Amino acid sequence: MTSVPVIGVLALQGDVREHVRALTDAGARAAAVRRPGELAEADALVIPGGESTTIWKLAEAFEMLEPLRLRIKEGMPAYGSCAGMIMLADRIEDGVPGQQTFGGIDMVVRRNAFGRQVDSFEEDVDFAGEGPVRAVFIRAPWVESVGTGVEVLARAEPGGRIVAVRQGPLLATSFHPELTGDARVHAYFVEMVRRDGRER
Numbered sequence: 001m002t003s004v005p006v007i008g009v010l011a012l013q014g015d016v017r018e019h020v021r022a023l024t025d026a027g028a029r030a031a032a033v034r035r036p037g038e039l040a041e042a043d044a045l046v047i048p049g050g051e052s053t054t055i056w057k058l059a060e061a062f063e064m065l066e067p068l069r070l071r072i073k074e075g076m077p078a079y080g081s082c083a084g085m086i087m088l089a090d091r092i093e094d095g096v097p098g099q100q101t102f103g104g105i106d107m108v109v110r111r112n113a114f115g116r117q118v119d120s121f122e123e124d125v126d127f128a129g130e131g132p133v134r135a136v137f138i139r140a141p142w143v144e145s146v147g148t149g150v151e152v153l154a155r156a157e158p159g160g161r162i163v164a165v166r167q168g169p170l171l172a173t174s175f176h177p178e179l180t181g182d183a184r185v186h187a188y189f190v191e192m193v194r195r196d197g198r199e200r
C-alpha cells in the first residue's frame, strides 16, 4: 500500500460527501465506490450514514452485497457510521423483514433504538480514550450486545448504551462524526488502515 491509503466511500445512498471531506481532512485519499471494480481498487471502505434498508437493497441491485461480504471476510478495514454500523453488524434487531447486512462485527445492533425516544440529539462521548467527541445521533442504532472479540470504544447516555465498537480492522459508530467538522474519528480509522497496510 502507498503511504496515503485510498479509502472508498460506499456511494449507494447516504452522506457520502461529508465522509469524503472528513477522510481528506484526516489525510487519506477518498474515492466514491459504487461498483465491484471500484471496490477492488480501495484499500479500505467507509459505509456512510443514511438508511440501512436502502443501502442493503441498492447493494443487491448493484451486485455489491457478495463482493463486499467477501472483502470484509478477507480483512479489508471498514468503518460504518449509523446506517453503516447496522450494515457491519452480524445480527440486527428491528430490521425490516428479510433485511440483510454485510456483517463482520460480532454484535447485535438495534435499529432506530434511540429514535423511538427522540429522533435526533447530540452528546459528548469519550471515544477510545481520545477525550470528548461531539456525537450527533439521528434515528440512531445502539449496540445491544457484543461478542468477546469486540472492543467497546464509546458509550452514551441514557443508559450507558454502546455506541462505538471495534473488532480487528472493523470500526462502527452509532453517531455521525462526519457531520461535526471534527476529523478525529476518521483519523483513528485512517491510522487503523495505515497499520493494517504495514502489517500485511
Ligand SMILES: NC(=O)CC[C@H](N)C(=O)O
Residues within 6 Å of the ligand: 048, 049, 050, 051, 052, 053, 081, 082, 083, 084, 086, 111, 112, 138, 139, 140, 141
Ligand atoms: N442516520 C442514520 O444513518 C439512520 C439509520 C437508519 N435509522 C437506518 O435504519 O438505517
